[in-house]
Amino acid sequence: MNQPVKITSSDIVNTLKKDGFSALLTKNGLEENFDYFSFHKHRFDFLLEILKDYFKPGAKFLDIGSFNGYLMLGAKLIGYEASGTDLKEFVEGVKDFSSFYNFNNLPADLSLEPIPYPENSYDLILFSETLEHLNFYPLDLFKEINRVLKPGGLVIITTPNLIRANNVLKMIAGRSINHEIEKTYGPGTHYREYSFKEIKYLCQVSGLTISSHQALNFKYPNLGLMVRIIDLLSVFFPARKRDLFIIAKK
Numbered sequence: 001m002n003q004p005v006k007i008t009s010s011d012i013v014n015t016l017k018k019d020g021f022s023a024l025l026t027k028n029g030l031e032e033n034f035d036y037f038s039f040h041k042h043r044f045d046f047l048l049e050i051l052k053d054y055f056k057p058g059a060k061f062l063d064i065g066s067f068n069g070y071l072m073l074g075a076k077l078i079g080y081e082a083s084g085t086d087l088k089e090f091v092e093g094v095k096d097f098s099s100f101y102n103f104n105n106l107p108a109d110l111s112l113e114p115i116p117y118p119e120n121s122y123d124l125i126l127f128s129e130t131l132e133h134l135n136f137y138p139l140d141l142f143k144e145i146n147r148v149l150k151p152g153g154l155v156i157i158t159t160p161n162l163i164r165a166n167n168v169l170k171m172i173a174g175r176s177i178n179h180e181i182e183k184t185y186g187p188g189t190h191y192r193e194y195s196f197k198e199i200k201y202l203c204q205v206s207g208l209t210i211s212s213h214q215a216l217n218f219k220y221p222n223l224g225l226m227v228r229i230i231d232l233l234s235v236f237f238p239a240r241k242r243d244l245f246i247i248a249k250k
Contacts, residue, residue: 001039005248007077009037009044012070015077021097026249033181037070042071043243046076047128050156050247058098060124063149064115065130072103080124085116087187111136115144122148125155132201134160134190142206149250153209157246160214162193165230165240192210208248215241 016022051061051074061075066084075082084098085091088107091098098105106116112132125145128148131138135194145155161167167177179189196213203210215238227242234241 002057002079004052004078006052007048007074009041009048009070009074011077013037014073015055015073019100021100021129021204029078029185036068038217040222044070044074046124046218046245047071047156048078051075051080051124051126052078054124056123060121060150061126061190062115062117062122063108063126063128064145065127065133066090066094066105067080069097069101069103069105071126071128072098072105075126076101076103082182083117083122085110089129090188104182109143110134110141115141115146119147120150122205123150123153125149125153128157128158130159131157132190132193133187135185135189136219139202142208146250151250153250155248155250156209157199157244157248158218159244160190160193161197161240161242161244162195162198163213163240163241165234165237166242167193168240176184194244196239196246197242197245203248208250210234211250212247214245215243216245217242224229225246 055078057079059080061080062082063072063075063080063082066072066086067090069084072082072084083104083105084103085108086105087109091105091107094105108116125148127145134141149155170177179185179191185191196215200210217234233244
């Protein structure tokens with residue numbers, strides 16, 4: 001019987017280097033991937049531990065918003081059969097990587113297309129730091145997540161918390177909490193952030209039941225002094241922490 005392997009972000013980096021994909025740790029024509037990887041290290045380690053805890057032999061994993069493929073690789077190293085989907089430009093950027101590791105990483109514009117996999121296919125779906133990048137109302141996508149999940153399957157969601165304390169303080173100071181309007185909007189933009197209540201609604205209407213949720217502060221490097229102070233004070237206001245972590249079940 002297959003047993004899950006404990007994997008960290010460092011294991012992913014070492015595997016990429018060993019297998020000749022060091023270029024993915026610098027750039028692949030899309031973004032400075034190693035900077036991204038380093039910035040999100042704590043979130044990756046947190047999620048890899050969750051994936052290990054929910055692993056079962058033969059489990060199938062889907063990463064919605066697979067981007068650079070790091071978490072597909074992490075899931076594979078744990079023991080999952082891993083797949084992904086993202087915009088065509090990102091999927092094409094890691095085509096050799098996906099082929100080498102035998103990932104089925106399919107392109108899709110989820111504002112126009114369904115998730116490109118059959119119904120009742122996946123034991124666990126990861127939807128991490130993707131919801132806020134969608135420039136469309138996501139209810140149909142949540143229904144699609146329900147469709148491709150196996151009965152009893154789980155979706156793990158992480159996303160910035162709309163009502164986090166630093167957003168509240170920005171509004172009190174008369175500042176916008178949205179992406180800067182002067183900058184070009186594109187795939188990396190936070191078009192819309194969500195509160196837990198809103199995500200709960202999207203899950204319920206699409207037939208998913210929330211089994212666990214919390215607000216937390218992922219440990220990102222180089223946070224400003226004010227954010228660090230707010231993080232310390234958030235122990236008294238847990239609903240105002242920066243990030244949402246939700247597990248929902250079909």
